[in-house]
Amino acid sequence: MSFSGLLIALDYGSVLIFALTGALVASRAQLDPVGFIFMAALTAVGGGTLRDLILGREAVFWVDQPAYVLMAACAALVVFWTAHLFESRYRLLIWLDSVALAVAVAAGAGVAMEGGFGPVITVIMGIVTGTFGGLMRDVVGNEVPLVLKQGQLYLTAAFGGALTAAALNWLGFQRGEALLACAAIVWVLRAGSLIWGWKLPVYRPRPPRGRE
Secondary structure (H helix, E strand, O other), rough: OOOOHHHHHHHHHHHHHHHHHHHHHHHHOOOOOHHHHHHHHHHHHHHHHHHHHHHHOOOOOOHHHHHHHHHHHHHHHHHHHHHHHOHHHHHHHHHHHHHHHHHHHHHHHHHHOOOOHHHHHHHHHHHHHHHOOOOHHHHHHHOOOOOOOOOOOOOHHHHHHHHHHHHHHHOOHHHHHHHHHHHHHHHHHHHHHHHHHHOOOOOOOOOOOOOO
């Protein structure tokens, strides 16, 4: 598969899986089918849209190929009719989101690489593409944003994967290999956080010292 083909596959994969998570949030909010489609589409294309606008691409990816939005709408309707079959929709949501995050971070980093941008922009675009769709989903759906949930690796997982992609590309690895490694790192870090509680130290406020 060519690098361009891999980027298209990553974009389609992230749109589909993020659309499913958006529809699951809609099910928790008990929305109607149009609400499902809105939440799915917002989640599916939010990060990629911001990425393309920042990078100044000729056309935002889903404007150039409306099939992305149609796929998100179809995924939303599937969830509308099947969400009741799952015992814990929130558990399904966070695991689907972990896969979507991994795929989307790789997609964002890959688009930056294809555009000839350096490592810093590659890392930033990976994080932006991976996190902003889910952030908008959670804010609009009145959920606690996963990206800001204390005691879990989310932004850190996205950063670790995007940094891996940029570093491997800079070291001369094939870009496709760098993106696959990126997705793997993101998912392992996120899954480790969910299963084993991996986390970084968090800030703990301390009372100011009194004057001596």
